[in-house]
Amino acid sequence: MDYLKSHIDLNELVIDMRKITKKFGDFVANDCIDLKVYKGEVHALLGENGAGKSTLMNILYGLYTPTNGEIYIKGKKVDIKNPNVAIHHGIGMVHQHFMLIKPFTVAENIILGIEPITSFYQLNMKKAIEDVEEISKKYGLYVDPRAKIEDISVSMQQRVEILKALYRGAEILILDEPTAVLTPQEIKELIQIMRNLTKQGKSILLITHKLKEIKEAADFCTIIRRGKKIDMVEVSKIDENQLAAMMVGREVNFKVHKEEKRPGKVILQIKELTVEDNRGISTVKDLNLTVQAGEVLGIAGVDGNGQTELIEAITGLRKAKSGQILIKDYDITNKTPREVFESGISNIPEDRQKHGLVLDFTVYENMILENFRKKPFSKKFKLQKENIINFSKKLIEEFDIRPKDENNLARSLSGGNQQKVIIAREVTNDPELLIAVQPTRGLDVGAIEFVHKSLVDQRNKNKAVLLVSFELDEIMSVSDRIAVIYEGKIVGIVDAKKTTENELGLMMAGGGYK
Amino acid sequence: MKQKIINETFLFTILAIVMGLLVGAVVIFISGYNPIEAYGLMIKGIFSKPKYIARTIIRATPLILTGLSVAFAFRTGLFNIGAEGQFIIGALTAALLGYFIQLPMILHVPIVFLGSVFIASLWGAMAGYMKAKFGVHEVIATIMLNWIALYTSNYIISLEKVKMPGSESSYDIQETARMSIDWFKGIVGASTKVNFGMVIAVLASILIYYILFKTTLGYELRAVGYNKDAAEYGGIHIKRNIIVSMSIAGALAGAAGAVHVMGVSYRASTLAAMEGYGFNGIAVSLIGNNSPFGVVLSSFLFGGITYGGANMQLLGIPTEVINIVIGSIVFFVAAYRIFQWITIFFNHEKPQKEDR
The missing domain is CATH 3.40.50.300 (P-loop containing nucleotide triphosphate hydrolases)
Known part of the structure; x- marks a missing residue:
């Protein structure tokens, strides 16, 4: 046996x-x-x-x-x-x-x-x-x-x-x-x-x-x-x-289809960024990184090497101690989350239930979490429910969110569909830079296929995508370039097509070389 | 789906009220009285004369406003224990503005009312500011502010220019600052102080409903209440929302105090202890499921039982027993809510129904 x-x-x-x-x-x-x-x-x-x-x-x-x-x-x-x-x-x-x-x-x-x-x-x-x-x-x-x-x-x-x-x-x-x-x-x-x-x-x-x-x-x-x-x-x-x-119940396509693409101009530029965690320890140290239009940059690394603090600093949830974050030459260092969002960055957060959704809100209420102050969702101070509902219906259809009812509480949706709500909302912002942290955590094959396709679609539309994931398979199949983070520093950047799991694993463990 | 939940909530609330009344009946029985007779007297005490109905409504009015205050804060994730203090501040301001300012009624009434609401909203905002700025929990802050409000009020009323000689109260407010409905007194008697407070209270509940569910402000406040992390992620300013929410809660409880002075008491009195309008607002809000219209209904229930219940004293039943009945109702409603929260907790594990 x-x-x-x-x-x-x-x-x-x-x-x-x-x-x-x-x-x-x-x-x-x-x-x-x-x-x-x-x-x-x-x-x-x-x-x-x-x-x-x-x-x-x-x-x-x-x-x-x-x-x-x-x-x-x-x-x-x-x-x-x-x-x-x-x-x-x-x-x-x-x-x-x-x-x-x-x-x-x-x-x-x-x-x-x-x-x-x-x-x-x-x-x-x-x-x-x-x-x-x-x-x-x-x-x-x-x-x-x-x-x-x-x-x-x-x-x-x-x-x-x-x-x-x-x-x-x-x-x-x-x-x-x-x-x-x-x-x-x-x-x-x-x-x-x-x-x-x-x-x-x-x-x-x-x-x-x-x-x-x-x-x-x-x-x-x-x-x-x-x-x-x-x-x-x-x-x-x-x-x-x-x-x-x-x-x-059907054949599944594991391979992410990506068209050939040459990266365009620099969208996100991080210079000498240092960020401290809650205990006051610098978990991101003098980090440099650029993300270009038309590419998916994957950040590979073991959990706890500064990924969380890095993303929080970019999105405005955490103050940077020193250094600079630029989006298209516009300085967003230590701006509020709202200003960062307005500058063209959308974010699929790691913890979708904590940061991505208000679980006790309906699906349609969640669809406008960032944009509720804007037309056509509100006029002066009054929410325009009809427009919100129509918008949500469209997204539910387009992103195949099930069940197809915008009145459901986000809480009642499965993990995959909760993630689809977030992706629908963030992608529809048409951001210059889309940040996705562990976007397929806990999702099933069908949903993973969908998430990966959404990320690559953004790239194909000549937008920049920053993907943070602890899953090497995901990083390797979706990214164009892979940056390995170790103890708050980027220890190496490699071409996704040329690298191997071994090489990345070695760098992730600190055996990096430039 | 949503409709179903509302009905279920309503049904269980009614059930809880019935259970509370049954426990009350047992207590009355044990005390050696006939519960049916006692409840009969209570109902008579509410409905048998137009005067009684009017008085029940008058009793319910401030409860609607303090209940709304607690419910509103609760919807936005804050527990406003401070309705009592905000009520006191509203009442004090109304008594002062109503006595010291001389104006024609058409200006005097709105100035006194809005002035009181404004000062009370600042009082509420203080607790919000402390939470936003220094992380002081609003329960602690509002409890402290309640005592500060009480003794501030007592002190100001004791001042020579404010205190009516030979009394423990301020001077009565000017006739021009009173919001009584005089023509109605022909029906219910001059001693029944019918006033516009109920109209204000009902309008306030509609306004609060509108703010919470139809405006961007309400959307923001509720988002912060349900999940402040996601709200912050979405670019909502959490600290500002905490302050705004507490100031609106303060305004509502302050309105209750103003209505009480302008419509019923015409003066503010030194208090040995808090009167409980604000604290009862917590119970009212709980029974009313923190919904603006639920609060109106539960205020009537509360007002009815406290006012009509007093009639039970005719049988010799002590007021303590009446309070036990109210306590039982609150207990059963609270128990039901706990049950509901547990269900929600386990719903978390429920199967996702996407495959339907």
């Missing part, structure tokens, strides 16, 4: 969900889905956003009650009424949006709810920290138990989430889009962690739409589409294109 990657035991079925159906009103989110997971297996659950993966996992985790169907855990029929029951049965879940208390330390978050106490009923922090250190060592998940959540990176936060589940004695781990926020190296580490876990008899349910990772990490894969189970396949016997076709 050497074709299987994990330490799978085909004789023991740990999860057996039978004919699970879940309806929300008339809407059938899960339609008679079967899911089988063996002990020691990494089982991928593949499907587009909105296909019903999350619903199925929420049922398994006790957040929803199924309308129909049965769940067996280790051969025993169970009724998972709430997450506590799920935890009791050894199920742990790491959500895509982390459920951590930010001002608390790592250890405090991990022990939350089952705190070790001293014989005098005091919180035993010493033991807590020891416990955390012990399990973190056991599974190779290094964390600093004393660090505060708000001070550590997203990938560290994810480890905390995994440790939290393990600390509660999880045998079956549900990982919801775990690699969406990780660098290539971190993804490799995570896959290694998953191996370690399966070696110790844990089973992992990996929710994802990244085919490459399924190929690398998973043993079996269950594919669902529009609430229905399409198939369960053995991963080693199928290729990525077949997986994608099963997921989307």
